[in-house]
Structures are given as C-alpha cells and as structure tokens.
Amino acid sequence: MTATSARPAQRRRPIDAPGAPSRAVKGVVLILLCAAVILPFVGIVSTSLADRAQVNASGGFVLFPTSVSLDSYRTIFAGGVVSRAMAVSVGVTVVGTAISLAVSTLLAYALSRQGSFGQRPMLMLVLFSLLFSPGLIPNYLVVKELGLLNSYWALILPTALSAFNVIVLRAFFMGIPAELTDSARIDGAGHLTIFARIVLPLSKAVLAVIGLFYAVGYWNAFFNALIYLNDSGMWPLQLVLRTYVINNTEMSATDLGSGVENLPPQPSIQMAILVVTIVPILIVYPFLQRHFAKGVLTGAVKG
Amino acid sequence: MESSVSHTDVATGDTSSRPVGLDRTTTGMSSGAPRPFLRRRRNPWYSRLIRDRALLVMALPGMALLLLFQYLPLLGNVIAFQAYVPFLPFGQSPWVGLDNFAVIFNGDPAFVNALRNTLVLTLVQVILVFPAPIALALLLNSLLSERIKRAVQSVLYLPHFLSWVIVVAVFQQVLGGSGMINNFLRTHGADTFSIIGNSDLFVGLLTSQVMWKDTGWATILFLAALSQIDASLYEAASMDGASRWRQMWHVTLPGIRGIIVLLLILRLGDSLTVGFEQIILQQGGVGLAASEVLDTYVYNNGIVGGQWGVAAAVGLVKGAVGVLLVLGANKIAHLLGENGVYKS
Numbered sequence A: 001m002t003a004t005s006a007r008p009a010q011r012r013r014p015i016d017a018p019g020a021p022s023r024a025v026k027g028v029v030l031i032l033l034c035a036a037v038i039l040p041f042v043g044i045v046s047t048s049l050a051d052r053a054q055v056n057a058s059g060g061f062v063l064f065p066t067s068v069s070l071d072s073y074r075t076i077f078a079g080g081v082v083s084r085a086m087a088v089s090v091g092v093t094v095v096g097t098a099i100s101l102a103v104s105t106l107l108a109y110a111l112s113r114q115g116s117f118g119q120r121p122m123l124m125l126v127l128f129s130l131l132f133s134p135g136l137i138p139n140y141l142v143v144k145e146l147g148l149l150n151s152y153w154a155l156i157l158p159t160a161l162s163a164f165n166v167i168v169l170r171a172f173f174m175g176i177p178a179e180l181t182d183s184a185r186i187d188g189a190g191h192l193t194i195f196a197r198i199v200l201p202l203s204k205a206v207l208a209v210i211g212l213f214y215a216v217g218y219w220n221a222f223f224n225a226l227i228y229l230n231d232s233g234m235w236p237l238q239l240v241l242r243t244y245v246i247n248n249t250e251m252s253a254t255d256l257g258s259g260v261e262n263l264p265p266q267p268s269i270q271m272a273i274l275v276v277t278i279v280p281i282l283i284v285y286p287f288l289q290r291h292f293a294k295g296v297l298t299g300a301v302k303g
Numbered sequence B: 001m002e003s004s005v006s007h008t009d010v011a012t013g014d015t016s017s018r019p020v021g022l023d024r025t026t027t028g029m030s031s032g033a034p035r036p037f038l039r040r041r042r043n044p045w046y047s048r049l050i051r052d053r054a055l056l057v058m059a060l061p062g063m064a065l066l067l068l069f070q071y072l073p074l075l076g077n078v079i080a081f082q083a084y085v086p087f088l089p090f091g092q093s094p095w096v097g098l099d100n101f102a103v104i105f106n107g108d109p110a111f112v113n114a115l116r117n118t119l120v121l122t123l124v125q126v127i128l129v130f131p132a133p134i135a136l137a138l139l140l141n142s143l144l145s146e147r148i149k150r151a152v153q154s155v156l157y158l159p160h161f162l163s164w165v166i167v168v169a170v171f172q173q174v175l176g177g178s179g180m181i182n183n184f185l186r187t188h189g190a191d192t193f194s195i196i197g198n199s200d201l202f203v204g205l206l207t208s209q210v211m212w213k214d215t216g217w218a219t220i221l222f223l224a225a226l227s228q229i230d231a232s233l234y235e236a237a238s239m240d241g242a243s244r245w246r247q248m249w250h251v252t253l254p255g256i257r258g259i260i261v262l263l264l265i266l267r268l269g270d271s272l273t274v275g276f277e278q279i280i281l282q283q284g285g286v287g288l289a290a291s292e293v294l295d296t297y298v299y300n301n302g303i304v305g306g307q308w309g310v311a312a313a314v315g316l317v318k319g320a321v322g323v324l325l326v327l328g329a330n331k332i333a334h335l336l337g338e339n340g341v342y343k344s
Helices: A002-012 A020-049 A052-058 A071-076 A081-112 A119-128 A136-145 A153-159 A163-174 A178-186 A191-202 A204-220 A223-228 A237-246 A266-302 B002-020 B022-029 B035-040 B045-051 B053-081 B099-105 B109-128 B131-141 B146-161 B164-175 B180-187 B199-227 B231-239 B244-269 B276-286 B294-304 B308-335
Strands: none
Touching (some): A020 B131, A020 B146, A020 B164, A052 A266, A081 A119, A081 A153, A081 A191, A081 A237, A119 B053, A136 A153, A136 B294, A153 A223, A153 B053, A163 A204, A163 B053, A178 A191, A191 A204, A191 B053, A204 A237, A204 B164, A223 A237, A223 B276, A237 B276, B053 B099, B099 B109, B099 B308, B109 B199, B131 B244, B244 B308, B294 B308
C-alpha cells in the first residue's frame, strides 16, 4: 500500500498541484479530525492527574492540569476492585491469547496441507461459520451446559478461535515455498516437526499480528463477562469501567480497599481507571499499526 | 503442494498402510499382478487417515472449539420450540410448537419497536456512516506528503482498537452534562446542552460514535483500491484538460466503484445487526422505546427476563433472515460482476 501509493502522488505533482486555498481547507479538516480523536484523551489524562482543587473548581473535567498528582493512580492500585480487575484482565488476555494462537496456528497448518484426510470438509466448516453467528441464547445455553458459568474459561473458550484469523494464517502458510517443507519431509520430518521447525519460524511477523489482534479482543471484551460471571469480584477491567465510569456508581473507600481516608475526587479516579484501560492498547498500537493493513488486506483478498 | 502430497503417498503412506492387513490378504489372494493398478487408484480412506493422523491431531483442538461454540449452539435453537425450564436437563422441556414465534407473527409492540429501531439505525448508518470513509480516503489520497498522510492515518485508526466501553465513556466525558464541552460552555456563560441520555438524539449519538470509532479504520480498503488506479489515467485526463474535480469524477470514483458496491451490499446484508455492545452500554439512560434493537431485545427478554423460548425464537428468525440477506447480497454482488465474500 505504501510503496504503490507513493508513486502516483509523485508523478501527479508536477502536472497540477492543488492551489493554496484547497490545501488550507484540507489542512483545517485534517487538523479538526485529528483533534476530535486526540483531545478527549488529553482531557482524560489531565483529569486523572489534576489535583483536588482544580477538579472541584472546574466542575469535573480538566483539559490542562496546573499541578500533577498521582493520588488517583495510587488509590486504584492499592489493592481494591480495580487492582483485582486489572489482574483478571491481564490473566484472561495472556492465557486466552496463548490458547488462541496455539489452536489457530495448528488448525491453519492442518488446513493448509491440501489433499490430506478430511482437509476439504474441515475447511468448509471453517468457511461456512463465517456466514452466520450462532445467536446469543443458544451460545449462553452451550456455555451453561458445559458448566463454564462463573468460570474464567467462559471468557476464553467461546471466543478462542476466530475463523477469520485461521483463514488469514492458512493463506500465509500456503504461501511458504513447498520446496522447504518437501525437503524436510524427505529428511524424514513429520508434520509436527515441519510445523515447529520450519513453518512457525517463517511466520513470526504474521503470528505477532494475529496474536495482537486476539489480545486486543480479549482485553476489550466485556459482554461475555457480563452474562457469564455472576460474581462481581471476578469482573475484568472493562466491566469495572462500565460500572464506575459509564454508570457513574460512586466509588467508596471499601471498593478501593486502600484504607485511604481522603479519597481523590471521583472524576480523577474514574479517569485514572479509563487511562489504565486504554494504555495497554496504546502500547501495542504502534506495532499493530505497522502490520495490520497487510493482515486486513490478506484476509479480504483470500477470504 | 499437490506434488508433495502424492510424493509422500509413495514414500511413507504406502508402507504405513500395509500393516492394516485386511487389504493385503484379500489382494494377496489374487496374486501380485493387480496391486500396482489398485495402488495407482486413490488410497483407501483409512490409509489416508493413518497417514495424516498427525495433521488430524493438530486440527483437533481448533475443530473442537469450532464445533462446540459455533455449530453446537445451532442445536440449542430447539428451545425456540419449547417452554424452556432452566433446571430441567437439556431437551427435556415441554414442546410448544410455534408458540414462541407469536411475538413475531402477531406483531408484539415491543418486538415491532425493536425491529423498527434496528431498521432506522441501519438506514441512518448506511446514509451517514458508509460514505464517510470514502470521503476521508479521497482526502488522504489527495495529500501529496506521504509523511503527513501516514501521521494522520496513525491517529485516525486508533479508535478502532478501543473497546465500546471506552468509546462510550469517552463520549460521556466529552459530551455529558459535566463533560468537556458543557464545562467549557458553562465557564464561558453559554447555555449547556444535553446529548447523553437524551432519547430524541440517541440515533445521532450512536451514529457519531460509530463514525468516531471506525471511519479511519474503514478507509484501509478504499485506500488500497485507490492505490491500484493506474497513474497514467490521471496523466491522460490532465493532458486533456480535466480539472482535479473532473479527474476525481471520471478516474478516481470509477476506479473504486467495485469495492464501494461490494461493501455497500455487504452492509445491507447485515441490516439486522446494529451495534449491540454499544447500545447495551447506553440503554439505561434513554429507555427501551428509543434504544431497543433486535439484538438487545433477545438479550433483555432472554438472559435478563428469563423468557428463553421467545428470545431464542426471535434470535433464530433474525439469524436465519440474516444468513439469507448475506447470501442474497453476495449473489447480487456476483450478478453485478464483483467478487463477493466467497467465490462460486
């Protein structure tokens, strides 16, 4: 995308470059669009850092903090609801991503060996599943019948396999030159050896991208936890965010479990929760961004 | 790929299938002559099964998850025809025929309301949300500086990766009663407004959230299509004296027509699905009359309300109509000469 789109732009430049007015309009539009994305985050981070006097004076939302205080972060990390939810979210994301990656790559490899036993019907099952979603109630019943209610497995197993990701991985594996796998076969390697020693090492980049997509999915999920977990003590971060920020439930000292006498103002605590939910995404985002366009296009073309 | 498989048939598959025995004794009776002929035919299924057992073991966990959570739930739809009792073993509840479907056929007001809201949202979003990434992609594509283009893309793609919980929270912080904008207006003595929790503006709020979250991301496919347009077409048009606007109309838009038609048809195929998580998070403030859509109807009646059979019936009809719409949309895409989601 980048290399090919650079060329027409450079060739067009000498013929008729846009005039100054149209460039100015474009510039303003783009700056406004970027501001619409960036400014809310500036405000959120600022409010989480602002001290009590400024938050109270401003009526709840601060765009530029005059003095910085880390009290709200100290409060939410003191071992209460938010700390626990953070641990749950990290745990579910790490374990879930590991399971998803393992299961998807193994399946994608098996589906990439054309002509093997059962390969066509299994591929058909994977492709066909893209056409429909099973529905909320039947899904709930299956999870219930499997005895997964009120278990963290309910947050992982139902969404562990993404057919779309399997297809992207399969397309990538099929692009690995057959000479490599053939020569390993002749040397006596079985499928597991070929998979572990040849296919996986050649696929590090695509594995990283697919893994990140899975991880973002697990991190962002809240609905599974809402319907499958009855005990609010098991909630992941997104549900805590929903309860205390969107539904604006007042956070008490017992919720926070910190024994702090003087709680920071509610808006600061709320925005601190929002920040810790966003930051992991921001950390992986540059990496995702470098590769995702390619992944999306592969899927779109081969899917 | 094909050649490697047939190669292994000879090298390993053959020897591993021999100990199966039965096949050997029967063919052995009629002397060795027909064996090469038999061998050249397709391997019997059990010998391929044994040959490919490693692959099957590798596929097993993934296929198990797929069958358990994608195909097994289809069986769960039987409760649409039952008066489901949660504590009875699965499938033991009394059968009630099509009673659960009565809300659909008799036009239960709550169901009709949910259906209407769904279709209104789809319509508004097709009109407002769908063209936005096309316009943005054209704007980005017209930028001469590759650096600026990349920087803008980095910023605008970001919201796609945030969860709906975060997006809804961010909108509350910006537009809410004590949010960023109202605070600004208040401190400057202007009138404040109420958008969050206002049922009249709910459709607009949902639409703007969808646009904020996904417009940047949705440009990817359009930008890819734009980069495929032959640059010499622009040069030719420019030589003929076409202005930049005429170039856009006669070169750029025809060049991306295919992907526009395809994505539009796919969106229409998905007509019955609108922002489930997004709406669930915000239903509290605005009430069901304005905010209930089909997916939330299933959730509120089934999992919250305990009317399992009715909810499953609505979900089943919605799913079936949804598959028909997707297949129909795909068919239309093929008829228009575009590639659909799947081929043949």
